[in-house]
Amino acid sequence: MTQTFMLDGLAIPFEEGQTIMEAAIAAGHYIPHLCYHPDFTPYGSCKLCNVEVNGKICAACTFPAREGQTVVSESLERNSDRQRITQMLFVEGNHFCPSCEKSGNCQLQGVAYHLKMTDDHFNHQFPHREIDASHPDILIDFNRCIFCALCVRASQEEDGKDVFAISGRGINKRLIINSDSGQLRDSELTVNDRATHICPTGAIVIKHTAYQVPIGDRQYDHQSISEVSMEQDGNVS
Amino acid sequence: MYEHLETAEHPDKLKRVVIDPVSRVEGHGKVTLLLDENDQVKQARLHIVEFRGFERFIQGRPYWELPVLVQRLCGICPVSHHLAAGKAIDQLVGVDPENLPIAATQLRKLLHFGQVLQSHALHFFHLASPDLLFGFDSDIAKRNIIGVIGAHPDIALQGVKLRKYGQEVIRVVSGKRVHGTAAIPGGMNKPLSKTDRDYLLTDIDQIIAWTASAVELVKQMHCSNRSFYDEFASIPSHYMGLIQTDGALELYHGGLRAKDTDGAVIFDHVDYCKYNDYIHEQVKSWTYMKFPYLLSLGKENGWYRVGPLARVNNCDFIDTPLAEAARVDFKQHFENPQVHSTLAFHWARMIEALHCAESIKRLLNDPVTLSTDLVTQGEKRFEGVGVIEAPRGTLFHHYQIDENDIVTRANLIVSTTSNNTAMNESVRQVAATYLNGRELNEALLNNLEVAIRAYDPCLSCATHAMGKMPLAVELVDYDGKLVDRLVKSSSGHIAAA
Numbered sequence: 001m002t003q004t005f006m007l008d009g010l011a012i013p014f015e016e017g018q019t020i021m022e023a024a025i026a027a028g029h030y031i032p033h034l035c036y037h038p039d040f041t042p043y044g045s046c047k048l049c050n051v052e053v054n055g056k057i058c059a060a061c062t063f064p065a066r067e068g069q070t071v072v073s074e075s076l077e078r079n080s081d082r083q084r085i086t087q088m089l090f091v092e093g094n095h096f097c098p099s100c101e102k103s104g105n106c107q108l109q110g111v112a113y114h115l116k117m118t119d120d121h122f123n124h125q126f127p128h129r130e131i132d133a134s135h136p137d138i139l140i141d142f143n144r145c146i147f148c149a150l151c152v153r154a155s156q157e158e159d160g161k162d163v164f165a166i167s168g169r170g171i172n173k174r175l176i177i178n179s180d181s182g183q184l185r186d187s188e189l190t191v192n193d194r195a196t197h198i199c200p201t202g203a204i205v206i207k208h209t210a211y212q213v214p215i216g217d218r219q220y221d222h223q224s225i226s227e228v229s230m231e232q233d234g235n236v237s
Numbered sequence: 238m239y240e241h242l243e244t245a246e247h248p249d250k251l252k253r254v255v256i257d258p259v260s261r262v263e264g265h266g267k268v269t270l271l272l273d274e275n276d277q278v279k280q281a282r283l284h285i286v287e288f289r290g291f292e293r294f295i296q297g298r299p300y301w302e303l304p305v306l307v308q309r310l311c312g313i314c315p316v317s318h319h320l321a322a323g324k325a326i327d328q329l330v331g332v333d334p335e336n337l338p339i340a341a342t343q344l345r346k347l348l349h350f351g352q353v354l355q356s357h358a359l360h361f362f363h364l365a366s367p368d369l370l371f372g373f374d375s376d377i378a379k380r381n382i383i384g385v386i387g388a389h390p391d392i393a394l395q396g397v398k399l400r401k402y403g404q405e406v407i408r409v410v411s412g413k414r415v416h417g418t419a420a421i422p423g424g425m426n427k428p429l430s431k432t433d434r435d436y437l438l439t440d441i442d443q444i445i446a447w448t449a450s451a452v453e454l455v456k457q458m459h460c461s462n463r464s465f466y467d468e469f470a471s472i473p474s475h476y477m478g479l480i481q482t483d484g485a486l487e488l489y490h491g492g493l494r495a496k497d498t499d500g501a502v503i504f505d506h507v508d509y510c511k512y513n514d515y516i517h518e519q520v521k522s523w524t525y526m527k528f529p530y531l532l533s534l535g536k537e538n539g540w541y542r543v544g545p546l547a548r549v550n551n552c553d554f555i556d557t558p559l560a561e562a563a564r565v566d567f568k569q570h571f572e573n574p575q576v577h578s579t580l581a582f583h584w585a586r587m588i589e590a591l592h593c594a595e596s597i598k599r600l601l602n603d604p605v606t607l608s609t610d611l612v613t614q615g616e617k618r619f620e621g622v623g624v625i626e627a628p629r630g631t632l633f634h635h636y637q638i639d640e641n642d643i644v645t646r647a648n649l650i651v652s653t654t655s656n657n658t659a660m661n662e663s664v665r666q667v668a669a670t671y672l673n674g675r676e677l678n679e680a681l682l683n684n685l686e687v688a689i690r691a692y693d694p695c696l697s698c699a700t701h702a703m704g705k706m707p708l709a710v711e712l713v714d715y716d717g718k719l720v721d722r723l724v725k726s727s728s729g730h731i732a733a734a
């Protein structure tokens with residue numbers, strides 16, 4: 001017999017071993033997320049996917065689905081927490097959407113729209129971060145990194161390399177590059193690597209491709225992030 | 238003519254009148270008038286603060302961001318900055334203007350004409366027409382666009398619709414009415430669809446007719462009080478701007494031409510990449526704005542004007558028929574080889590608006606504009622210069638990048654900077670005429686405002702929604718004592734606050 005749990009009052013079927021996130025997506029339900037990607041090991045760091053499981057807060061991307069669970073995702077409380085988390089992500093980095101080449105294709109921006117975020121709430125920290133433009137084809141703008149570690153996982157799990165790592169904690173957290181010089185040009189990263197294409201924000205971008213997609217044709221111009229997620233995350237490769 | 242007012246012998250001994258626009262957004266400026274013991278205007282300075290930190294902000298960014306970055310730095314003519322930067326970054330990917338795909342050039346022109354049309358319409362109908370239709374000293378409560386809507390609803394409506402049309406052109410080409418994306422290195426990111434082309438063609442004949450009647454309206458104003466219009470804030474000056482190879486008026490791309498006060502050529506068809514051999518900028522201690530001058534004429538005499546009046550003065554003809562007829566008419570009215578009347582900026586501005594409307598129609602009717610061949614590439618270069626005729630005048634963008642594609646140096650000369658000395662000259666001229674004694678009066682404020690506005694400077698205070706510059710005026714004697722103070726609010730209300 002199929003096992004089910006309740007998500008926002010709806011019965012969601014799941015298979016043994018699935019997380020709440022996986023089961024929800026398979027059933028066509030969007031739970032906001034940033035560090036989760038169906039192709040890579042769940043990381044559970046951004047906490048955007050936090051849901052209440054039998055009254056306890058858990059990350060949907062890491063928490064296993066179990067028979068009879070009561071899961072609350074679309075509540076006022078969950079979504080206002082998600083909005084605060086997103087606002088923190090914005091002020092902890094330097095995200096200038098108006099001039100960012102990822103605008104319209106950015107998941108951070110897409111999630112912010114989804115959560116109806118209209119201001120930053122917190123004071124901007126304006127951290128001092130650099131750009132690594134040393135690679136001929138790829139640029140990293142650390143200002144836009146949200147430490148989702150997707151590049152770390154993609155490089156290890158799919159590219160079989162180990163180009164990225166997250167080092168430090170809290171305000172000192174940073175993305176580091178595994179090369180003698182610490183620069184991207186001396187790393188093993190190539191333009192065809194999965195890690196090069198995985199960044200949900202504009203932190204890792206392919207050089208010389210900015211703004212080629214006109215406004216109106218960008219990922220989130222006509223579809224919300226929840227719709228895009230259902231199409232893409234549901235198609236596990 | 239009024240040069241003697243620039244530097245008084247003992248500025249410390251002079252009384253000061255400070256006119257301070259109470260502005261918070263993009264620009265901030267004030268007018269300082271220094272009086273001598275006899276309360277005559279001895280020195281006049283227009284202070285403008287803008288574009289501070291502009292170049293620093295760009296340094297360290299990848300070059301392909303430039304067209305989108307720079308349009309955010311100025312709220313008033315974003316499309317001009319977008320295109321000037323776009324032209325500069327073409328060179329960084331090894332593409333010179335003549336090698337850009339024709340359709341890309343035509344789409345950029347279309348975008349640019351849309352921008353100039355909407356900017357000129359905004360300036361004329363919203364900001365200038367209340368002064369011109371009702372008189373500078375008319376009831377302040379009525380001297381705004383609302384007043385125009387009441388007294389001349391047809392004219393006001395045309396202004397609104399012309400602006401809207403220009404914005405629609407911008408939206409169609411760049412995806413958004415403001416701050417879209419269009420120019421990318423070596424081309425454009427989106428072709429013009431047939432549907433959009435037909436949509437823009439629907440109203441174009443009406444737009445041409447309205448811009449033509451706007452030209453007629455300014456002409457009537459000039460004819461109604463000829464000597465006043467000819468002389469108010471007028472200063473003989475040099476003029477500079479882009480020009481087509483055949484001498485036609487050019488807004489998007491050409492060589493640099495400068496003419497002197499009599500219309501004699503100072504230089505012609507200069508490759509703008511070499512602008513530094515012809516134009517230098519002077520720094521003065523009392524303002525953040527620089528003072529560009531023509532190198533061959535030196536710091537003292539080399540100042541020049543840019544913008545609609547400069548372009549219409551400098552060109553040999555306009556390559557669209559109605560605008561050309563209007564230009565001939567304009568030249569005949571003033572008789573002199575070069576028109577120096579500062580209020581003639583408005584007339585020239587409307588001639589250009591007409592030219593933009595005609596050019597938009599021509600571009601829309603050209604099938605090449607619909608081509609999808611929009612991008613090309615060449616060999617990387619480390620330096621790029623882009624120059625365009627923005628609504629307010631010649632705009633220079635100059636960038637250097639390193640081997641990693643990061644901007645290492647940026648130099649921008651914005652139109653208002655080029656008109657800096659000229660605006661000071663006009664302010665001095667008006668102050669010398671209208672300020673006398675220890676009393677600040679409304680007439681002086683109004684006239685200074687009208688003189689500054691003729692240049693359509695990119696100050697937020699000058700483009701306030703109601704078209705009224707908020708000004709605080711202080712009269713301070715040489716002991717530092719405040720003897721009079723007038724504050725003009727953005728609604729036009731004047732009080733001794």
Ligand code: SF4
Pocket residue numbers: 144145146147148149150151152175198199200201203204
């Ligand atoms: S660079 Fe992008 S993918 Fe990598 S951790 Fe930062 S935000 Fe995530």
Ligand code: FES
Pocket residue numbers: 032033034035036043044045046047048049050059060061062
């Ligand atoms: S998506 Fe679950 S913690 Fe980030």
